[in-house]
Amino acid sequence: xxxxxxxxxxxxxxxxxxxxxxxxxxxxxxxxxxxxxxxxxxxxxxxxxxxxxxxxxxxxxxxxxxxxxxxxxxxxxxxxxxxxxxxxxxxxxxxxxxxxxxxxxxxxxxxxxxxxxxxxxxxxxxxxxxxxxxxxxxxxxxxxxxxxxxxxxxxxxxxxxxxxxxxxxxxxxxxxxxxxxxxxxxxxxxxxxxxxxxxxxxxxxxxxxxxxxxxxxxxxxxxxxxxxxxxxxxxxxxxxxxxxxxxxxxxxxxxxxxxxxxxxxxxxxxxxxxxxxxxxxxxx
Amino acid sequence: xxxxxxxxxxxxxxxxxxxxxxxxxxxxxxxxxxxxxxxxxxxxxxxxxxxxxxxxxxxxxxxxxxxxxxxxxxxxxxxxxxxxxxxxxxxxxxxxxxxxxxxxxxxxxxxxxxxxxxxxxxxxxxxxxxxxxxxxxxxxxxxxxxxxxxxxxxxxxxxxxxxxxxxxxxxxxxxxxxxxxxxxxxxxxxxxxxxxxxxxxxxxxxxxxxxxxxxxxxxxxxxxxxxxxxxxxxxxxxxxxxxxxxxxxxxxxxxxxxxxxxxxxxxxxxxxxxxxxxxxxxxx
Numbered sequence: 001x002x003x004x005x006x007x008x009x010x011x012x013x014x015x016x017x018x019x020x021x022x023x024x025x026x027x028x029x030x031x032x033x034x035x036x037x038x039x040x041x042x043x044x045x046x047x048x049x050x051x052x053x054x055x056x057x058x059x060x061x062x063x064x065x066x067x068x069x070x071x072x073x074x075x076x077x078x079x080x081x082x083x084x085x086x087x088x089x090x091x092x093x094x095x096x097x098x099x100x101x102x103x104x105x106x107x108x109x110x111x112x113x114x115x116x117x118x119x120x121x122x123x124x125x126x127x128x129x130x131x132x133x134x135x136x137x138x139x140x141x142x143x144x145x146x147x148x149x150x151x152x153x154x155x156x157x158x159x160x161x162x163x164x165x166x167x168x169x170x171x172x173x174x175x176x177x178x179x180x181x182x183x184x185x186x187x188x189x190x191x192x193x194x195x196x197x198x199x200x201x202x203x204x205x206x207x208x209x210x211x212x213x214x215x216x217x218x219x220x221x222x223x224x225x226x227x228x229x230x231x232x233x234x235x236x237x238x239x240x241x242x243x244x245x246x247x248x249x250x251x252x253x254x255x256x257x258x259x260x261x262x263x264x265x266x267x268x269x270x271x272x273x274x275x276x277x278x279x280x281x282x283x284x
Numbered sequence: 285x286x287x288x289x290x291x292x293x294x295x296x297x298x299x300x301x302x303x304x305x306x307x308x309x310x311x312x313x314x315x316x317x318x319x320x321x322x323x324x325x326x327x328x329x330x331x332x333x334x335x336x337x338x339x340x341x342x343x344x345x346x347x348x349x350x351x352x353x354x355x356x357x358x359x360x361x362x363x364x365x366x367x368x369x370x371x372x373x374x375x376x377x378x379x380x381x382x383x384x385x386x387x388x389x390x391x392x393x394x395x396x397x398x399x400x401x402x403x404x405x406x407x408x409x410x411x412x413x414x415x416x417x418x419x420x421x422x423x424x425x426x427x428x429x430x431x432x433x434x435x436x437x438x439x440x441x442x443x444x445x446x447x448x449x450x451x452x453x454x455x456x457x458x459x460x461x462x463x464x465x466x467x468x469x470x471x472x473x474x475x476x477x478x479x480x481x482x483x484x485x486x487x488x489x490x491x492x493x494x495x496x497x498x499x500x501x502x503x504x505x506x507x508x509x510x511x512x513x514x515x516x517x518x519x520x521x522x523x524x525x526x527x528x529x530x531x532x533x534x535x536x537x538x539x540x541x542x543x544x545x546x547x548x549x550x551x552x553x554x555x556x557x558x559x560x561x562x563x564x565x566x567x568x
Contacts, residue, residue: 008389010313017313026310027318029294029301029401034311035381036442037321068443069450095389097319105292105379105405107442107449107473117313121389145429145493146465149447157441158320158391159352163433165391166353181430189391209429 008095008119009085014077031115033099036107037156039115040064041097045251046120049088052251054079056214061096064153070100070114081118091123093252099156126253127174131280134259134268135174137188137248139237140164144178144186144209152212165189174256175248177240180209185235191250192216195235195243196275202231202243215249215283222282228275237261245276255280292379292403293369298361315399317383320391321440323399324348325381329535330404333372336535338363340498345380348437354384354398365402375407377536383440410537411458415564418543418552419458421472421532423521424448428462428470428493436496449473458540459532461524464493469519475534476500479519479527480559486515486527499533499567506566512559521545529560539564 010017017026032038042061045052058075065072082094097117103109142164150157164178175188186204187193192213194203201223206212223230240246246258246266257268257276270277294301301310316322326345329336342359349356366378381401387393426448434441448462459472471477471494478487478500485507490496507514524530530542530550541552541560554561 008314012313027313027315029296029311029381029403030292031311031318032446034315034318034383034401035325035440036446037440038443038446041319068447093389097313099318105377105408107446109446109450110453117318119313124389142433143431145431145434147427147429147444149426150429150443155443156319156321157443159322159434159439159441160431162316162320162322162391162393163352166393169394 008121010117010119011081011085012117013115014081027115027117028102030102031099032101032103032109032112033097033115033156035103037158038068038109039070039097039099039156040068041095041154041156043251044082044094044096046082046086046092046094048090049083049086051082051094053214053218056217060154060212060214061098064155065098067149067153068100068155070098073098073114073116078116078118081116082120085118085120087120093121093123095119095121097156124252130174130256131254134257134266135248136172136260137246137258138168138170138173138176139262140167140176140178140189142167142178143181146180146208148208151209152206154211161189177237177261179237183237185237185240186210188248191248191253191256193240193246193248194219195240196245197239197243199275200229200231201275201279202233202235204235205232213250215251215254218283219249219255219279222279226278226282228278245273247276247280249283255283292405294401294403295365295369296401297399298365311399311401312386314386315383316385316387316393316396317381317399317440319387321442322352323354323381323383323440324352325379325438325440327535328366328378328380330366330370330376330378332374333367333370335366335378337498337502340501344438344496344498345382348439349382351433351437352384352439354382357382357398357400362400362402365400366404369402369404371404377405377407379403379405381440408536414458414540415538418541418550419532420456420544421530421542422452422454422457422460423546424451424460424462424473426451426462427465430464430492432492435493436490438495445473461521461545463521467521469521469524470494472532475532475537475540477524477530477532478503479524480529481523481527483559484513484515485559485563486517486519488519489516497534499535499538502567503533503539503563506563510562510566512562529557531560531564533567539567
């Protein structure tokens with residue numbers, strides 16, 4: 001939980017970063033997270049001190065560590081650090097960053113000890129209407145590069161998302177949609193995207209790029225449980241625009257129906273959005 | 285210059301990071317350089333306190349700032365910070381990192397104050413024979429993603445290079461060659477690459493990906509001065525293997541002739557390497 005408005009409480013390798021007098025409590029400028037974006041993160045939703053879907057987040061964190069050749073942190077230690085930063089009441093966000101740690105100059109690494117940063121943020125004040133009346137999507141021009149070596153994981157190389165998010169500064173757009181160089185829809189700047197067409201739920205294939213979100217994973221599970229046909233495939237912007245229903249999702253926003261992409265409007269009333277509403281209720 | 289072996293002297297926003305008792309002298313974990321790799325860097329060669337090719341490095345730093353929408357730092361201030369970290373004798377390396385600075389959670393940014401990190405490292409003890417007898421190149425399997433929004437600049441999203449560099453741990457390879465997804469040669473993990481075929485100097489086009497190095501730029505200038513025909517173009521691995529001469533370059537290594545790529549050997553004797561040797565002397 002934050003100690004002043006919007007400012008998180010942060011533990012760096014188990015020490016509070018806002019304590020006085022101990023240098024180990026702030027980051028070294030030689031940390032490879034800072035030097036190269038060499039690491040990964042997870043964003044968790046917490047309700048009254050309970051982390052939602054911990055096992056899914058932990059599994060993804062472990063997969064990202066493995067793919068980046070970073071030793072997996074100790075789960076008990078991380079859980080105890082999460083408990084330390086939480087206020088324990090209401091809704092909070094916890095962000096875990098694992099970087100490769102402090103290194104010498106150069107890209108090569110060996111026997112580096114990872115840095116753990118665990119932070120708790122106040123739950124953001126998002127417009128409640130986004131979940132009911134839907135949002136407009138901005139079409140970002142910054143492409144997502146195809147990079148299978150990094151696809152799916154939530155690594156710290158996020159300049160693409162930052163440049164895409166910087167393309168608009170108009171509050172009418174709550175999210176932007178990102179395409180790859182072949183104009184396939186990949187994801188939102190901070191969310192995953194789904195469409196419904198002829199009662200089939202579809203979401204972009206993320207084997208070449210994009211972050212495979214935990215809420216996306218939960219939705220795929222819900223679709224299976226509810227008997228909704230799901231296709232993970234290449235999806236063009238035109239297919240998205242011609243869908244019956246479109247929504248974006250992540251851990252913090254949940255599910256936001258999309259009511260507008262470029263000049264195309266979508267009716268997000270319950271009767272026109274049966275699949276989105278069904279999944280929204282199941283995920284809540 | 286380093287205070288203990290291999291450890292650099294570091295100024296963060298003008299303050300020495302190794303001074304005691306002042307928190308502002310270490311990095312905030314909320315710095316977007318650490319959170320997202322949101323920034324850029326330059327690596328400078330310094331001889332007896334004099335920065336080599338400052339104006340070229342400064343111009344590239346400014347271009348990178350502009351492309352990432354980071355306010356350009358004050359040149360006089362940066363120069364004065366470089367002077368502060370230098371020992372002033374012999375050869376040294378200075379690394380400048382400019383990150384977007386400390387931010388709130390999320391990719392959006394506005395009115396953020398950049399972080400400057402200026403560090404001096406001892407000159408590395410590189411094998412002198414690399415410049416004369418040449419080096420073997422490892423063929424990396426980690427691809428470089430095509431991303432025109434980031435191509436050319438020396439940004440802090442370096443996971444591709446890190447994963448590529450991690451593919452080999454055999455001292456017989458002094459550098460690895462990286463290809464894009466279409467198997468075009470782009471660069472070394474830490475260097476640019478040139479080939480000579482039928483007296484024409486060629487280097488990969490970096491408009492889609494790769495870092496446009498300062499030494500590469502100087503070589504292109506030298507080629508122009510010496511009347512050597514230069515082509516900047518798509519180059520396949522096969523073309524590289526069938527070249528008459530191949531070399532890699534960067535600010536720290538200068539020019540290293542390549543004597544082996546996969547099973548192909550190159551004769552790096554003076555008479556078989558006239559263009560490489562001419563450029564090597566001109567650049568020295």
